[in-house]
Amino acid sequence: MKLGDMVLCRRTGSPVAAGTIIAFNKKGEGGMDYVHVFIEGETEIFMRYDVEVVSGRQLSDEELESVRGGMSPPVFKRWKEESLK
Numbered sequence: 001m002k003l004g005d006m007v008l009c010r011r012t013g014s015p016v017a018a019g020t021i022i023a024f025n026k027k028g029e030g031g032m033d034y035v036h037v038f039i040e041g042e043t044e045i046f047m048r049y050d051v052e053v054v055s056g057r058q059l060s061d062e063e064l065e066s067v068r069g070g071m072s073p074p075v076f077k078r079w080k081e082e083s084l085k
Contacts, residue, residue, distance in 0.1 A: 001035065001048070006055040006082055009037055009046050017044070020082075021051075 001007075001021060009017045019039035024032045035051045037044050 001032065001051065001053055004055075005053045007035075007037060008052045008054055009039070009044070010050045011044075011046075018054075019044075 003021055003023070005021045007019060007021055009019065011017055017037075017039045019037040021035055022038045022043065023036035025034035025036075025045075033048045035046050035048055037046060037051065
């Protein structure tokens with residue numbers, strides 16, 4: 001996992017969210033166990049085990065449907081294009 005990776009994030013009680021890693025906690029404050037993800041204009045913090053890197057791989061239809069549910073169509077299209085780079 002590194003800065004700029006496109007990721008899918010599991011949220012409690014919500015559909016899967018998709019976004020980009022923008023930061024990690026500092027060493028001594030949890031470090032890379034706490035992943036800061038930019039999702040639709042907001043930064044959310046997830047535990048490392050709730051984040052899956054998807055940069056450069058094809059998403060399954062099920063993953064795409066989960067992500068699409070939480071995004072507006074233009075944002076979803078842009079995210080999908082970026083995740084395949």
